[in-house]
Amino acid sequence: MPLHITSLNSGSNGNCYYIGNETEAVLVDAGISCRETEKRMRRLGLSMAKVRAIFISHEHSDHIRGVAVLARKYSLPVYITPTTLYSCGLRHENLEVVSFLPHEEVAVGRLSITAFPKRHDATDPHSFIVACEGVKVGVFTDIGSPCDQLIRYFQQCHAAFLEANYDEGLLEQGRYPYHLKNRIRGGKGHLSNRQALALFAAYKPDFMSHILLAHLSKDNNNPQLVKDLFSLHANGTQVVVASRYEESAVYSITGSGSFPAMPVQIPDAAPVKGIQIPGVQTSLFDW
Template identity: 75%
Template sequence: MQLSITSLNSGSNGNCYYIGNDREAVLVDAGISCRETESRMKRLGLSMAKVKAIFVSHEHSDHIRGIAVLAKKYSLPVYITPITLQSCNLRFENLEFIPFQAYEPVQIGKLSVTAFPKWHDASDPHSFIVENEAFKVGVFTDIGLPCEHVIRQFEQCHAAFLEANYDEDLLARGRYPYHLKNRIKGGKGHLSNRQALALFATYKPEFMSHLLLSHLSKDNNCPKLVKALFTTHANETEVIVASRYQETPVYTLGQVKQKQLTLW
C-alpha cells in the first residue's frame, strides 16, 4: 500500500506536514492558516476530505497557529498531550481533543501514528512516526539533539522530514542576540546542519528513499548549502529541501517505476 507525503510549509513562519494513503491522511502540526493549507493542498491535487486528524508536536505558535479554524471547519480531532494543550495560548473552544501517549500507536483508518519524546524547549514535545503495512515516515523537527528515541526511530524510516535548522558559522556571525543563539544551539533548541548530517550519515537505513530537509532558518542557513552537504552523503536517497514559502511536490512511497519499488 502506498504512502504519499508532502511538506505544506516548513520553517519558523509555520509548519505543516501531510502523510496519507489513498483513503485517509493526517497532518502533523498545523502552523499555517486554514486558507493556505487548503490552497496548497488543492494545488497538489490533495483533498481535505481525506484528512482525518491533526497531530500536535508541541505548543509553539508556528506549529499550532492554524488548528482552531482548520479543525473546526473540517470537524477534525486534534491529538495532543494534556500538558501541551494546557500550554497553548490560542482559543480552542468546541474542538475535539484526544490525548496520546508516547509509543502507544493511534490508528487512523489504515494508518498508524506513534509518538515519541524528544529534546526541545517546550512543555511536552513529541515527534511522530506514521506508517502503514509497508512504509514508515518520520517527522523529526524541533529537536535540540538526536537522543536515543530519535535515533531508534530514524533508522526505521523509509522517508523522513529531518530538521536542518542552522549552519553553525552563519549562526555565530549572524544578527541574533546572544541569548537566542544559545537557545537555538543549547541542546533543547534546534538541530544544526552538522548534527542532522551526523544522524543521517550514521543511522540512515539503506531503504530510505527520500529525505526532506525541514525547518531551515531564514537567517542562519542556506538551502543550496545544506542540499549540497547532504547530497554528498545520500547515496540512493533523494534529498529535498522543504520550503518556508511553498509546498513541496507530493512524493509517493510504493510507486513502481521501471520494475523498481521507489518513491517519486
C-alpha cells in the same frame, strides 16, 4: 500501499506536514492558516476530505497557528497531550481533543501514528512516526539534540522530514543576539546541519528513499548549502529541501528492504555524543 507525503510549509513562519495513503491522511502540525493550507493542498491535487486528524508536536505558534479554524471547519480530531494543550492556550470549545501517550500507536483508519518525546524547549514535545502496511515516515523537527529514541525510530523510516535548522558558522556570525544563539544551539533548541548530517550519514537505512530537510532558518542557513552537504552522503536517497515559502511536491513512499533488529527496551531521551560521519574528519553531536 504507498504513503504520499508533502511539506505544506516548513520554517519558523509555519509548519505543516501531510502524510496519507489513497483514502485517508493526517496533518502533523497546523502552523499556517486554514486558507493557506487549503490553497496549497489544492495546488497539489490533495483533498481535505481525506484528512482524518491533526497531530500537534508542541505549543509554539509556528506549529499551532491554524489548528483551531482548520479542525472546526473540517470536524477533525486534534491529537495533543494535555500538557501541550494547557500550554498553548488553545480555545478548544467545539473542538474534538484527543490525548496520546508516547510509544503507543494511534489508529486513524489504516494509518498508525506513534509519538515519542524529543528534546526541545516546550512543555511536552513529541516527534511522530506515521505508518501504513509496513511503510514508515518520520517527522523529526524542533529537536535540540539527538537522542537514542530518535536514532531508533530514524532507522525504521522509508522517508523522513528531518530538521536541518542552521549552519553553525552562519549562526555564530549572524545578527541574532547572544541569548537567542544560545537558545538555538543549546541542546533544547534546533538541530544544526552538522548534527542532522551525522544522524543521516551514520543511521540512514538502505531502504530510505527520501529525506526532506525541514525547518531551515531564514537567516542562519542556505538551502543549496544544506542540499549539497546531504547529497554527498545520500547513497541513493533523494534529498529535498522543504521550503518556508511554498509547498513541496508530493512524494510517494513505498516499502522496501527490512527493518534492523531493535531491542525491546525503550531508552530515555539522553543525547548521543561522539558519532563520526563516514568520510568526515570530525566528532559530532558534541555540545
